[in-house]
Amino acid sequence: MACHADFAPPGMWINDNWFARDGDTYHVFYLQVPRCIGDENCWKLRGGLQWIGHATSTDLVNWTDQGPVIVPIRGTWIESLATGSVAPAEGKWWMVFTVGAGKPGVGLAVSDDLMTWRVVGDGPVVPTAEYTGVWQGQPLRWWPCANPYLYPEPIDGWWVIVINAQVTGAEPGSNGCLATLRSRDLRTWEPGPVLLYPQTIERLETPQLWRHGAYWYLYFGAAHDQEQISSCWQAEVPVEIRDRRRVNCLYMADRWDGPYRPIPGRWWLDELPGGGGGYIHKVLPGPEGTHVLLTTTGQLRLSRPYEVVYGEDGGVTLR
Numbered sequence: 189m190a191c192h193a194d195f196a197p198p199g200m201w202i203n204d205n206w207f208a209r210d211g212d213t214y215h216v217f218y219l220q221v222p223r224c225i226g227d228e229n230c231w232k233l234r235g236g237l238q239w240i241g242h243a244t245s246t247d248l249v250n251w252t253d254q255g256p257v258i259v260p261i262r263g264t265w266i267e268s269l270a271t272g273s274v275a276p277a278e279g280k281w282w283m284v285f286t287v288g289a290g291k292p293g294v295g296l297a298v299s300d301d302l303m304t305w306r307v308v309g310d311g312p313v314v315p316t317a318e319y320t321g322v323w324q325g326q327p328l329r330w331w332p333c334a335n336p337y338l339y340p341e342p343i344d345g346w347w348v349i350v351i352n353a354q355v356t357g358a359e360p361g362s363n364g365c366l367a368t369l370r371s372r373d374l375r376t377w378e379p380g381p382v383l384l385y386p387q388t389i390e391r392l393e394t395p396q397l398w399r400h401g402a403y404w405y406l407y408f409g410a411a412h413d414q415e416q417i418s419s420c421w422q423a424e425v426p427v428e429i430r431d432r433r434r435v436n437c438l439y440m441a442d443r444w445d446g447p448y449r450p451i452p453g454r455w456w457l458d459e460l461p462g463g464g465g466g467y468i469h470k471v472l473p474g475p476e477g478t479h480v481l482l483t484t485t486g487q488l489r490l491s492r493p494y495e496v497v498y499g500e501d502g503g504v505t506l507r
Contacts, residue, residue, distance in 0.1 A: 194485050194487070194489040194490055194491050194492060195243065195251040195489055195490040196220075196488065196489040196490065197220060197241060197243070197253040197255075198253075199222060199223055199224070200220045200221065200222060200223060200241070201220065201221050201222075201223055201488035201489075202218040202219065202220045202241060202484070202488060202489065202490060203218065203219055203467075203468060203484040203488050204218060204219045204270070204271040204335075204394055204468050204484065205217070205218045205468065205470055205482060205483075205484060205490055206218070206271070206272060206273045206274060206337075206470060207274075207470055207472050207482075208274040208275075208276075208281065208302060209472070209473070210281075210301075210302055212246050212475075213244055213245070213246055214244065214245045214246065214248055214472075215242065215243075215244055215274070215302045216242070216243050216244075216245070216251070216482075216490065217240055217241065217242050217257065217272065217274065217283070218240070218241050218242075218243075218484075218490070219238050219239070219240065219241070219269070219270060219271060220238070220239050220240075220241035220256070221234050221237050221238050221239070222237060225237060235268065236260040236262055236267055236268055236289075237260075238260065238268070238269055238270065239256040239258070239259045239260070239269065240256060240257050240258040240259075240269055240272065240283075240285060241253075241254075241255070241256050241257070242254040242255065242256065242257045242302075242303075243490075246475070247475055248474060248475065248480065248482065248492075248493040249492060249493070251490070254303065257297075257299075257303075257304075257305045258283075258285065258297060258305055258307065264290060265287065265290040265291035265310060265311050265312070266287055266290055266291075266295060266307060267287075267288075267289040267290035268287065268288035268289035268290065269285060269286065269287065269288070269295075270285070270286035270287075270288055270334050270335070271285070271286050271334060271335045271336075271394055272284050272285030272286060272295075272335075272336060273336060273337045273338045274302075274338070274340075275338045275339070275340040275341070275347075276340070277347070277374060280298050280299060280300055281298070281299045281300070281301075281302050282296065282297070282298055282299075282338070282374055283296070283297040283298075283299070283305060284296055284313075284336040284338045284349060285297065285336070286334040286335060286336065287312050288334070291311045291312055291315070292312070292315070292316040293311075293312030293313075293314050293315040293316045293317075293332065294312050294313055294314035294332065294336045294349070294351070294369075294377075295307060295308075295312050295313070296308040296309065296312075296313045296374065296375065308375070313374075313375055313376070313377060314332065314336070314349070314351075314369055314377050316331065316332060317331070318330070318331055318356055319331070319332070319367070319369075319379040320379060321367050321368065321379045321380060321381055321382040322380075322381050322382065323365070323381070323382035323385050324447075328355060328365070328382050328385065329355065329356040329357070330353040330354060330355050330356060330365055330367050330382065331353060331354055331356060332351050332352070332353050332367070333351075333352045333353055333354055333391060334351075334352050334393075335351065335352040335393055335394045335395065336349045336350070336351045336369075337349065337350045337351070337394070337395045337396050337397060339397055343444055345372070346370040346371065346372065346380070347370065347371045347372070347373075347374055348368055348369070348370050348380065348397075348444075349368060349369040349370075349371075349377070350366055350367075350368055350383060350395045350396075350397050350406075351366070351367055351368070351369065351395070352364070352366065352391055352392055352393050352394065352395060352408070353365050353366065353367040353392075354391070355385060358387070360390070360414060361390050361412070361414040361416065361417070361418045362386075362387050362388050362389060362390065362418040362420055362421070363387075363390070364385075364386070364389040364390050364391045364392045364410075364411075365382055365384060365385040365386075365392065366382065366383045366384040366385075366392050366395050366406070366408060367379065367380075367382050367383070368380035368381055368382070368383060368445075380445075381445045381446070383397075383406060383445065383446050383448060384406065384408075384439065384446065384448050386421075387420065388418050388420040388421040388424060389410045389411070389412070389418065389421060390411055390412045390413060390414055390418065391410075391411040391412075391413075392408040392409070392410065392411075392437075393408060393409040393410075393411045393468070394408065394409055394468045395407060395408045396408075396469075396470055396471065397444065398471055399444070400479065400498055401498065402442070403440045403441070403442065403502045404440065404441045404442070404443065404444045404448075405438060405439070405440050405451075405471070405504075406438070406439045406440070406441070406448050407436070407437070407438050407439075407469055407470075407471065408437055408439075409434060409435070409436055409437070409467055409468055410434070410435040410436075410437050411433065411434055412433045412434075413433065417430075417431065417433065425456075426456075429456050429458070432458070434467050435456050435458060436456060436457045436458050436466075436467060436468075436469050436483075437450070437455060437456060437457075438450070438451050438455050438456075438457055438504055439451065439455070440502045451502055451503050451504055452499070452501045452502060452503040453499075453503045454503075454505075457469060457481075457504070457506065460483070460491070460494060460506060461494055461506050461507050464485065464486065465486065466483030466484050466485050466486065466491050467483065467484055468483060468484050469481050469482070469483045470482055470483070471496055474493055474495070478495055478496070479495075479496040479498075480493035480494060480495055480496060481493065481494045481495075481496050481506060482494075494506040494507065495507050
């Protein structure tokens, strides 16, 4: 079934989109859940009903629903699924995705054509456990939460995942960090550097890493679900976002492994051209060659593409 942006499959809410491009065809993957469960924002209702859905387009505006590609299976190690990402390697396509119940961690799936997927192995390639990375030259212990982002090509010979994580023993509500894992073969992973640990944010959700010109860019959603938002966060950010529990953040660095800093100017990308907003952005090359941004709208649908404009200082605006 073909649909025009903003897009969602019939009868479904979608969120947390991730993309791949094969020739002239774009593939979007997302979490989808039936609208009939009732409250679209009640994550407790989603449970084993949350699938990884799939649609295709040649212009990022008109989409064709391709149905689910990975579904949770009760009684197996993939009882609950969440956000992932896709990259090409070894003549195939590989998807890492969050497993929240069964055997929690990062799962791996493989496809020849982006249409039909096979889950690899009988457990996660990255189990939920404590890992030790390096932050500012010192060891830092962390636990993965969710949302692995697989950079689409090797960096210095390593495949790299950026993952939403939390620091062991740090104060709840401000213990969120973006850690990395690295692999030579996509199957065996070890901890790499910690890219960002603001010590003000509960969770740094659904990260994305990309390069443009001389700079590396790091997107994440700053999420606060504790009863009290971190006082450090409220003291450091502009008044207009001080009490927001979801904020789209964009940082930059001169190297892929940091150190990362907020982009110049308005580093929170919460207001979209023409009004409205969204949460969980993704940036990718559009059909015309320029970068575009797509997001999940407040109605839990896929937005239209917005052009990304880069300033000489590394700042970013949308139009």
